[in-house]
Amino acid sequence: MSRLNRESAPAGLLAVRHLDVHYHLAGSARRMLQAVCDVSFDIRRGEILAVVGESGSGKTSLARAILGLVEPSGGTLGFDGVDLRGPGRRVAGRRIQAVFQDPLASLSPRRTVLQSVREPLDHLRIGPAPERGDRALEALETAGLDRALAGRYPHELSGGQRQRVALARAIAPRPELIVADEPLSSLDLTVQHRMVRLIRDLGARMNIAFLFISHDLSVVRQLADRVAVMYLGRFVESGPAAAIFDRPAHPYTRSLLDAVPVADPAHPRPRVPVGDAASPLTPPAGCVFHSRCEAAMPRCAEQPPTEQEIGDRTPEGTGHRASCHLWTQ
């Protein structure tokens, strides 16, 4: 299925096409770091898409480009028919909210919980001012926090409570998309587990779509509807979460999954993958993964693979795709 067909999908909310994010390196006008390279995907309303990859894979740059925090070097960002790279960003932007890894860094230490959650409502002038306090309280409760905490300051809260405040703040303006960059990474396991349930519940109840950036495959498996695997700025594989975890098609996805330690002593030990990630400054020619790939063939060093539909096609067109010569005829 071609990308053009997907563009007209009725339930599409975010449509990213051929996105590039390049950074110029200090001290050189010509050296560039290609953090995101020709990435295309859709997120539908209420859908949770997780982007996974190692550090340096470009997943945070991707999130920042969608949030308008870095200027893309190329490609288009469509949000419900609005071009996010054009003047429509200002209005459409309020329909997109963000949650980051460290809630202490994103919450003001001098504001109470209620003030922090209310702030985006005032800033974006959402609803009549007298009702904003109630709306913020409602968001707190939706995020699973007791109203009694509304007058507290961030330092008086636990890590899990703080991240719930950050989430309440993101949902208060009733966004249609939340971009969450490693939001659960600093939390304890049992707290993570409860947050995963909360996010799934919110997505369903409020029809909020999530772009969820994570390096934690265990969390992603519990949370995501669809998964995209990123390596050196490219999507090497994407598809329904069950397909990615149960039938990974790309050797990189397999090596990631094989490295996860499973909480069962009878399960085989994690496999140590070949080599370290190549530098995004000097991506290998051909397939960027060939230098670490156990299945590499001669053509992998020469020719970059194109994205292939590899089965599991559903009526909505949410296929399972991989960029790998193993799947190129």
Add this chain to the structure above:
Amino acid sequence: MNRAAQTPVLSVRRLVVELRGDGHRTRAVDRIDFDLYAGEILALVGESGSGKSKTAEAVMGLIDPARGIVTADCIRLGDTDLHGLGESALRRIRGRDLSMVFQEPMTALDPVFSCGEQLAALYRRHRGYDRRRARQAAALMFARIGFSDPEQVMRSYPHHLSGGMRQRVIVAMALSCRPRVLIADEPTTALDVTTQARVLTQMIALAGETGTALLLITHDLGIVAQYCDRALVMRRGRLVEDAAVRDLFRAPQSPYTAELIAASRGAGA
């Protein structure tokens, strides 16, 4: 393994750590007993605030007396009771008989010396090697921790290396003097999952070669299941479980352990 016939390399009895806060004291570690046996990989599991790191710091003698009070019936390493030893005596033992690796490798490395110089310095200080012999020993150690080009690592400065490579340098340094015990506090938490697999595999292999028993502090039940022999589970300063890993996952005795296992299994993978 028949433990009754064995003497533990590390034996901790009634360890208490009280931290002084502003005006009040909190008991971070509350009357903990445990043993670590030769050749064993023992997990110390818990969530943040459980007291697992404070336990390690107390064993290492790293708790600042101005910030906390450590009491214990004993913290015995071999024949030596570390509890009550002075700082200079402890300093001789740390790094030689008892080593520690932390989550963030950058803080344990000196940015102005090459990795080779830093490891060679340990051989000179603890083993009395001359410059040349210390250098050879350092290069050999980097080869044993799995670096394909140990000479290049010798010349590298810490900021040249990736997080995973830095952590392997630290592990090589920590194991260089064949300590009896290595305490590793969340050594791979900041690393990618692929790098984590490499660091843990190589750390465990090398600890096996040097005859070092490992106390591995982690919040990750997957790491416990896959790499460890026995596990201690801590919660709010107390030890809630001490079991062989197989038994821990098959029939957890504490409801809290069961909850942790369920949370990680919900994680599936």
